[in-house]
Amino acid sequence: MKKQNKIQSREVMKYSSSFVMIVLGLIFNFFEIGKNEFVGFSSVGSWLIYIGFLSIIIITIRVFRTKNKVVDERMIFIANKSMRLTFLALIVFAFGIMILDGIKTIVVPYHLFMAYLICGLMLVYFISYKILLRFY
Numbered sequence: 001m002k003k004q005n006k007i008q009s010r011e012v013m014k015y016s017s018s019f020v021m022i023v024l025g026l027i028f029n030f031f032e033i034g035k036n037e038f039v040g041f042s043s044v045g046s047w048l049i050y051i052g053f054l055s056i057i058i059i060t061i062r063v064f065r066t067k068n069k070v071v072d073e074r075m076i077f078i079a080n081k082s083m084r085l086t087f088l089a090l091i092v093f094a095f096g097i098m099i100l101d102g103i104k105t106i107v108v109p110y111h112l113f114m115a116y117l118i119c120g121l122m123l124v125y126f127i128s129y130k131i132l133l134r135f136y
Helices: 002-030 044-064 073-103 110-135
Strands: none
Touching: 002 044, 073 110
C-alpha cells in the first residue's frame, strides 16, 4: 500500500510541475516577458507551454504503461560508472570550450549552447551505459 501511495504522490508532483510550466508560460505571454525568439519558438512563454503539454503527455503514457523493472547491483554499478564518465566528459568538454573561446570568441546564444550541452551529455551517458553494459 505504501508503495502505491508513493507512486501516486510522485505522479501528482509531476503533473503539478507540468501545470506550473503551462501557467508560467501563459503569464510570460500575457505580460510579454521574453518576447524574442527562443529555441525556435516565438517566445519563452510559448516554449514553456509546449514543454508543459509535452511533459503531461509523457507522464500520462508512463502511467498507463507501467511494468515492473528489474534493477540489480550490476545495473546500478554500470549506471554509476556511466555517470562518472559523463562527468569526466563534461570537464574535458568545458576545458575544450575555454580553450576555443580564448582562441576565437564563441558567439552561440546561451540557450542554444546549454541545449546542445545537455543533449551532448545525455548522448555521452547513453552511449557509455550501452558500452559498459556489454563489458560488465
